[in-house]
Amino acid sequence: MASKSCATCLRALHRQSRLIPQRASRLTASRAFTAIAARHLDLNPGQNAAPRSSIPPVDPERAEGRAKPPASKLPSINAAQALRKVTGRATETYTAYGATELLYKECALQADYSIPQAGKDDQEMPKTEAGEDLGIGKGWWLTETGLQPTFSTWSQVTMLHMYLIAARFRCFPTLSQTQTWQQHLLDHFFYDAENRMMVNHNMHARGTRNKYLKDLFIQWRGLLAAYDEGIYKGDAVLAAAIWRNVFKANENVDIKALAQIVSYMRRALKGLDSMPDETLMSVDLQFGSPKDEANVVAMKSKMMDLPFEKAPGKDLPPIKKA
């Protein structure tokens, strides 16, 4: 993808490089050459190569998601915001691209896993019962829920977090702004998903990857509608949506974990709702973990104490044996 920077964009970039304080001399040098460097395509990009574009690359250390966000904002975002005052909304899409990359990285590290056997021809990858490649990973999602570190778990958990952010994007003032930000977030996800398919799962055939990416897109559209319905209609509907998507309608789901995820989503939405647009756009946020919701879920419900005679349930129709 060669750089398609028009003259206006190049002028904007040069102006941007003058606005940055001196410490970014390394970045200034790379930015001055970005348009030219992009024309020489790197045919063997590294594992986490930044997407080819005329936007300055994200600092790789920060992008790995290991470090906590720095107290001061990144120079690229500072510069972008300063630039916005000068050029108005013309640069919205460039700011959005950089910010959504950081937001996406925050989503992607929640259920992150690795496959040590990937890329080594002599080692066989372990598989789950369903035949999926099994990796190793840490964190609440992969250890306490009964979910296994596979690509589908990672993609569903990432999409859940992306959904929370996309729902918050809807609260932007104009529809075009919402659509820009949502689209960039989604693009980052699909780019990374394809990268992981190639790197972790040895899918070198583009046709196979495209098939899975199409499925992933259908899953994304499905869960947008399902989670929206859940947010609007109540906790039970949201729990059913999470059960269908994340747990794949598994009969042996841990309902306590399900309730913890519902509680976590509600808390995250409340936090995102009370966050002003500026904080979101400068990516000044970090997700928590559903493990903090264990106490809320463990509280005894009043319905447990209702005697059965006073409040009998409707008897369910007999289950048809498949």
Place this chain on the structure above:
Amino acid sequence: MSKSIAYKHYLRALSHWPKDSLRPECQFQDVIRRRVDRRFLPASSSNAPNAAQATANSAIDEKAELVQVNAIYSLLENRYSGKYPIKGTFLKPASNPTHYTDLVKELEEAPDRSWWSLQVNKWKGFLRFQ
């Protein structure tokens, strides 16, 4: 019917679970009912020789099952939307105030659409005139 308290709680809780008309073949209450029947009902088929172990196993199951059923109750009583309420402006987002109401209306109408109206809608979505 099993005399287990947890089983009775399950039946009551699942009967209150909202029915999903859009996904009739994949209902939470049906699947969990199947699992609960499998666990509680065939008490006679479990190996009787070790009666003490059987009671010990069922005691552990009972506590764990009560935890699960408590979670179902908590979801039914909307504990989490009550604890973490979102402002009304989130449900009427600035970029598209009727987003959620439109979506819910669409989801309610979708299962009952005739073949013809499905085709009309498909083409309406494909050719959108500003």
